[in-house]
Amino acid sequence: MEKREVHASVKDESLVNKRRNQMIKGAVTLFKQKGFHRTTTREIAKAAGFSIGTLYEYIRTKEDVLYLVCDSIYDQVRERLQKDLDTKQGTLESLKRGIANYFRVMDEMQDEVLVMYQEAKSLSKDALPYVLKKEIEMVGMFEDVINRCVENGELVLAKQQVQMIAHNIFVQGQMWGFRRWALQQIYSLEEYIELQTELLFKGITLNERG
Amino acid sequence: MEKREVHASVKDESLVNKRRNQMIKGAVTLFKQKGFHRTTTREIAKAAGFSIGTLYEYIRTKEDVLYLVCDSIYDQVRERLQKDLDTKQGTLESLKRGIANYFRVMDEMQDEVLVMYQEAKSLSKDALPYVLKKEIEMVGMFEDVINRCVENGELVLAKQQVQMIAHNIFVQGQMWGFRRWALQQIYSLEEYIELQTELLFKGITLNERG
Amino acid sequence: MEKREVHASVKDESLVNKRRNQMIKGAVTLFKQKGFHRTTTREIAKAAGFSIGTLYEYIRTKEDVLYLVCDSIYDQVRERLQKDLDTKQGTLESLKRGIANYFRVMDEMQDEVLVMYQEAKSLSKDALPYVLKKEIEMVGMFEDVINRCVENGELVLAKQQVQMIAHNIFVQGQMWGFRRWALQQIYSLEEYIELQTELLFKGITLNERG
Amino acid sequence: MEKREVHASVKDESLVNKRRNQMIKGAVTLFKQKGFHRTTTREIAKAAGFSIGTLYEYIRTKEDVLYLVCDSIYDQVRERLQKDLDTKQGTLESLKRGIANYFRVMDEMQDEVLVMYQEAKSLSKDALPYVLKKEIEMVGMFEDVINRCVENGELVLAKQQVQMIAHNIFVQGQMWGFRRWALQQIYSLEEYIELQTELLFKGITLNERG
DNA sequence: AATGAATGAGCGTTCATTCAT
DNA sequence: CATGAATGAACGCTCATTCAT
Known part of the structure; x- marks a missing residue:
């Protein structure tokens, strides 16, 4: 495939x-x-x-254009992520920087990402697997980084938790573009990054014990 | 409006x-x-x-059908949420139950929700505001519940954090349907609820201090 | 019929x-x-x-409405003409008054007359004879009046000329409404009546011998 | 324009x-x-x-077809008129020949002319001016010829009379086609031309003094 | 390899007409 | 007698796709 x-x-x-x-x-x-x-x-x-x-x-067919477009956007996004994530050594610090980088990429490419997700559903049944595969690959990149943190002992997480977190990060990146009509009126990109990172790492009840 | x-x-x-x-x-x-x-x-x-x-x-016009469909789905979702959230007293426990309830609603209505979010963009410029308004209303429902927890002293959060959390919850509910091809193969709904709730409340570095 | x-x-x-x-x-x-x-x-x-x-x-059928409308307009026009022409004694003076009266009727009913002539062509083939019959009747009314002038010796005209003149008068009446965008900007109704009457009776080379 | x-x-x-x-x-x-x-x-x-x-x-749009049809018919009519009228020197004889020529053109093109006048009203508000303009142009051609006769002293007519006569000639040409169901059963084209010309020049009461 | 004129299935929408109530 | 909801044939128009040049 x-x-x-x-x-x-x-x-x-x-x-x-x-x-x-x-x-x-x-x-x-x-x-x-x-x-x-x-x-x-x-x-x-x-x-x-x-x-x-x-x-x-x-x-x-016209649909080929859509496939080519989606494919191209995926490649661009992945390339930009890979460049950053590949070199991560598996520290919390590098994970944070990875997330921040991803959010920035999603900010810069929000139009493209929007196009891709809104139109991909128009792809015929036989193009879909290729798209899903890319999606899995990209989530996998975050999983890898998180797993390295687990291996290093920086984090203690079950496999299921790792996957969940990877998906959450991934979706929160898309969210920045998809819900821009709300989010980008409340937060600057950097505020968004900081808030999401903090919530991710500390959760909402940290303070109770802090 | x-x-x-x-x-x-x-x-x-x-x-x-x-x-x-x-x-x-x-x-x-x-x-x-x-x-x-x-x-x-x-x-x-x-x-x-x-x-x-x-x-x-x-x-x-044909678009009227789409508007009617979106409108109807929103109303159904909101009605089911309201029934539950209205009675919440502003405790952490009730917030958790609210989230769980929301995720279950999103599970039951995942087809409808998928349709709504994938097609709403085809609404003309003059129907869009009405749809966005509903979206804001629904996120607002979560904000209210969280704010009540803050007022009660159960949580200590800045306004910006409250909004962010409300959006996150909201999006994680949609995510269950939108990424079903991945998530529903790894988790049961109840596992998903538990994992997301835990991550939301505790964050991923809780263990460091645990 | x-x-x-x-x-x-x-x-x-x-x-x-x-x-x-x-x-x-x-x-x-x-x-x-x-x-x-x-x-x-x-x-x-x-x-x-x-x-x-x-x-x-x-x-x-919808066409029936059109027929009814045309029929009604014809009747109104004819009624108003008949009232005037019936009493004419066959003098030049009465012919002139008859023409003036006809032009005034056509002025007052110009909207109706326009509708009738522009839409009558949409009548089905089996309604057409009835419409043409009315048309002939109305031209015939002018023929009668002119013929009476001929009988009285006030005019010397061949049968063909009488018919021609009747048609000309008839059409000049319609013209006032149909070409209103041009004529009604140059002439008042009374000027139009006077000019047309003069041209009809004297022709354009009268002056040469006058 | x-x-x-x-x-x-x-x-x-x-x-x-x-x-x-x-x-x-x-x-x-x-x-x-x-x-x-x-x-x-x-x-x-x-x-x-x-x-x-x-x-x-x-x-x-469908209406474009109608506009194209009307435009084309006008052009044909005008071209055929112009060819003849342009060379007229402003004598009564040439005016008569001009009228005869026009009537013959209207005879040959009666189907087209009928179509044009019956359907032109279906043109949208923004196409209408172009059609009216052509109408004015064509009436203007007769006005010019008549005016030349006036300048030459062959005719003595006020400006208002010239316009009226031009319109009358114009409408009598159309009449031949529009009222063919009546006129063409009474007259041959040449008889029609002769009768109308005679009436136009001499009027109906000439004989009284002849 | 590049062009763009030609095609016609298919779309959203209208509206004269019918008929159960 | 009056109503108006229901019907579906028919319309004007679009656009993905083809193919001769």
Whole structure:
């Protein structure tokens, strides 16, 4: 189950990549504005800088564009996370920095992430597994970091707890973009990071014993 | 800004309610399967048990159906929450029970909630405020309960923290449905409730001091 | 070939007349504003002051309404002309007064006349003869008056000329309403009457010999 | 206020012209038979020899077809008039020949003219001015010719009279087509021309003094 | 490889007409 | 006699996709 292949009539692979990047860039802009369903293939072609005929030399169906877009966004997010998390040594401090970094990435890419999650449901049944796989991979990255803290003895957590925490962190990152109409009016990004980190680590009844 | 009125040609109000309930029921089923955009008005009419002409006696546009669906789901969720939360006296114990109850409601209504959140973005600009308002109301219900705990001295939290916690709880409830492909394979609902509650109250570094 | 009968389910003839007059009055107003095709039967019923169901107790199809409207307008026009022309003794002076009277009637009823002529073409093939018959009748009224002038020796005209003149007068009356966007900005009604009468009687080269 | 542009998706201008001519030809035939409102876009496309999708590559709305039809008919009529009237030197003889020519044009194009005048009222408020402008232009052509006769001293007429006469001539041309059910059963075209010309120039009471 | 004209299934919506009450 | 809820054929229009050039 490696990447799902999207068929292109054109053979020259570097041209295919070039054209698809044009296409994705145009499509993201459009999906951001009007969503996948309200965007026409003509608009995508135009935004990409070529004709509708050419568009169809590089994809087979409109849905392929959506898949390519989602795939590309995932890759960007993961790349930015990996760069940071890979070097983490498994200390609480590095976990905190990892979370902060993730939240910042989600802040910068909130439009893309929104697009991805709102439209991914329009992917056909056979594209879904590839998307879920990426999702699992990304949650897995947090799990790994947390697990290293457990191994190091910095944290004492059951496996189930580790997974739960990874999901929570992951969702709280998305939340920043999805609930921006509420959250971003109350908190700055840095306040959000600090508050969420504190709650995560200390919980709400710490003070009782503090 | 009370409820946005959806125009019906039919005058008999109880008939309007009856027909709209049929419509909403059918629409939810369809939206669940194929989403709002891929569902046709004819399918909605058929699922509701009447003709396309009759459908349009009770709404003005296809979007009205979506609004009616979202509105109805919100009302159901809120009603079930209110019944429980209203009687809370502001103790930690009652907050915990409130959270558990909310998670159970979200479990039972996960299909509806999924539909609502995935399709609400297709609402036109003038219906959106009404939906956001409900969202704020519901988060507000949790805020109130937490605030009562603060007033009672059971918790010591800043206003910003209260809001953050309310949002977190709210989102974790949705998460159960949205990420069911992952979460519901690892946890039972009761495990999920217990784990999330524990994490919320104790945080992940409690052990350090335990 | 007397009046074409429009079927009514209701038996009470005076009620039928009453309801149809309500209907015609409402319909003319609506047709004036939006034309026959853009007016719905529901609107007609509402303007008439009763329900759509009741409307259909007094007509069989929407086209019946149009026929009734045209018929009614013809009758009104003819009645007003007849009142005046019947008494004409066949003098040039009376012909002139007859023309002036006709133009004034066409001025007062210009909306109705416009509706009639613009929409009559929507009448089905079997209603057309009745309409043409009325048209012929009305032109015939002018023919009669002119013929009386010829009989009296006031005018010397061939039969073909008489018919031509009758048609010209008739059309010039309609013209006042149909070309109002041009004519009514240049002339007052009385100027129009005077100019047309003068041209009719004297022609444009009279002056050469005058 | 030059020609109102009708949007076409297709870029190739000569193709646009070709397709639109097909479209207009088909539409005139249909409008003649059943009027604008009773003609469907699919019928227009079919009559034009292409699919509904293609039709909409060359227009934006059904009304565009009507505008294109009216515009095209006007252009044809005007072109044929202009060819004749432009060379008129301002003599009575040339005015008579101009009228005769106009009546002959209206005879040949009576179907088109009928369509145009019966359906033009269905044009939206923003297309109407363009149509009225053409109407004024065409009446203006007769005014010019008559004015030249006045300047040459061949006729002695006030400005108001000139306008009236131009309108009368214009309407009598249309009359030949509109009232064909009556006129064309009494007169041949040439008789009609002769009779109308005579009446116009001599009036009905000339004989009294002749 | 690139183009863009052509296609037609399918959509949301309307509205004349019917008929049970 | 009057009502108005129900119907569904039919409409104007869109847009993903194809294919000749």
